[in-house]
Amino acid sequence: MSEKFKGSFTQQEPIPEAGIEAAMAVLRHGRLHRYNTVAVEVAETALLEEEFAAYVGAKYCVALASGGAAMACALRACQVKPGDPVLSNAFTLAPVPGAIASLGARPVFVEVTKDLTIDLDHLEEQAKASGAKVLLLSHMRGHVGDMEALMALCDRLGLRVIEDCAHTMGAKWKGVASGRHGAIGCYSTQTYKHMNSGEGGLLVTDDPELAARAVLLSGSYMLFARHRAAPPAEVFEALKLDVPNVSSRMDNLRAAILRPQIGMLDDRRARWRALYQGMERGLEGVAGVQLIPRPQHEDYVGSSFQFLLPGWEPARVAAFVAGAAARGVELKWFGAADPQGFTSRYAHWRYAAPEVLPQTDRVLAGLIDMRLPLTFAAEDVVQIARIIGQEVGVAASARDLASVAAPAAD
Numbered sequence: 001m002s003e004k005f006k007g008s009f010t011q012q013e014p015i016p017e018a019g020i021e022a023a024m025a026v027l028r029h030g031r032l033h034r035y036n037t038v039a040v041e042v043a044e045t046a047l048l049e050e051e052f053a054a055y056v057g058a059k060y061c062v063a064l065a066s067g068g069a070a071m072a073c074a075l076r077a078c079q080v081k082p083g084d085p086v087l088s089n090a091f092t093l094a095p096v097p098g099a100i101a102s103l104g105a106r107p108v109f110v111e112v113t114k115d116l117t118i119d120l121d122h123l124e125e126q127a128k129a130s131g132a133k134v135l136l137l138s139h140m141r142g143h144v145g146d147m148e149a150l151m152a153l154c155d156r157l158g159l160r161v162i163e164d165c166a167h168t169m170g171a172k173w174k175g176v177a178s179g180r181h182g183a184i185g186c187y188s189t190q191t192y193k194h195m196n197s198g199e200g201g202l203l204v205t206d207d208p209e210l211a212a213r214a215v216l217l218s219g220s221y222m223l224f225a226r227h228r229a230a231p232p233a234e235v236f237e238a239l240k241l242d243v244p245n246v247s248s249r250m251d252n253l254r255a256a257i258l259r260p261q262i263g264m265l266d267d268r269r270a271r272w273r274a275l276y277q278g279m280e281r282g283l284e285g286v287a288g289v290q291l292i293p294r295p296q297h298e299d300y301v302g303s304s305f306q307f308l309l310p311g312w313e314p315a316r317v318a319a320f321v322a323g324a325a326a327r328g329v330e331l332k333w334f335g336a337a338d339p340q341g342f343t344s345r346y347a348h349w350r351y352a353a354p355e356v357l358p359q360t361d362r363v364l365a366g367l368i369d370m371r372l373p374l375t376f377a378a379e380d381v382v383q384i385a386r387i388i389g390q391e392v393g394v395a396a397s398a399r400d401l402a403s404v405a406a407p408a409a410d
Ligand SMILES: *Cc1c(COP(=O)(O)O)cnc(C)c1O
Pocket: 066, 067, 068, 069, 092, 093, 095, 096, 138, 139, 140, 141, 164, 166, 167, 188, 189, 190, 199, 200, 201
């Protein structure tokens, strides 16, 4: 009988005790709404914004209801209008094109490279062909491309960059925090990301007008003076009657849960990186498997792991994924014909205009993805890599693919 992995790919760590205590205090006083404060009290949400801004080295920060809400808020702050083209990665998660569609704007997809970053040549082509003024750049699965080359290109093309840092909170490029290269950085604090409040989002910028617009958009009414990581009152005065309230605030309960997690991000990055590198070592040299290079200047958070099965026909990939699943190893395949769980790809987003992206199709056809929760131990990763290596071998050499996909009798 072959070994099975018994752990869970979806089990995150518990909320730290300090977060639980702070949450209990909020529950006990009952003032969960961020503007429900007494006397000199500063809301947990305002403190979270101040502390997160300091962590990434930004002037301004706004807490929102989700990462998707943060991206939509960022697009609105940039005054994207219905019908406007907005560039984004073809390889990303559904809330990214969804944020564009929520404004009635048009997603225009850009090819992904085999390193899983945006293709800069195609970005230039699509920018010129569409006339887009904004790029919603998704650092999908934590892969950060050459940010200097990207920013130089976007400056030349007159493109404003909004960064989707759902998988790069705590990551850096050449020492600069992810989310700090573009005009706005957006983060998610949904359970599967790098800080966990169930749902939640953060938006950072150094631009006072964008920050004031984001605060007003988030639903500040005329209470914007209670924010701390926000520009001075005169910036709001000029805008307060023009910017709609698109209610999507974060509350004090979630902010309380998150504040103690900011100080844990660097340690989490190191622990995630150790799991990631363990996976890399385990799969190095497995015939048929192509690992994703990680550039020297990318200080990444390896909260998930990807590899390619280049040139594999779909039935063989499907047999491999089924074989691994039968042994407790839960893999996602971005090339599957139908979207499953959290994974869908650009061709599935029928609200967007259809595009032909052969390079992205080729990459996604063999792209395998898995979560690496911090509840995994070093030995878990060794075992998972061993099982993957064996199943790759079985699927690669099988003549009768149907028999590979059948669950092993045990
Ligand atoms: C999770 C995720 C988001 C959105 O975050 P939510 O908080 O779930 O709205 C955006 N982009 C990527 C790449 C994500 O994985």
